[in-house]
Amino acid sequence: MSNRAAYIQTMIALASAAFGVVAALAWNSAINALVKQIFGTGGQIVSLFIYAILVTILAVIVMVQLGKIAERSAPPKA
Secondary structure (H helix, E strand, O other), X not given: OOHHHHHHHHHHHHHHHHHHHHHHHHHHXXXXXXXXXXXXXXXXXXXXXXXXXXXXXXXXHHHHHHHHHHHHHOOOOO
């Protein structure tokens, strides 16, 4: 692989990661506002823990599914 191709792949990976962070922050704000609306501001600590648990469960599910996709798309080992 040439230096130009490696450079382009690196730039694509960095841009993808940056957009991923921006999207994650947007979802963080939206979900946080939703949890506050549902549980109110009185139980802010409880609502933050519920939010953290829900996000953790979602992250685990997504990571497991991505792992399965990676296994299926990997070239067979010789």
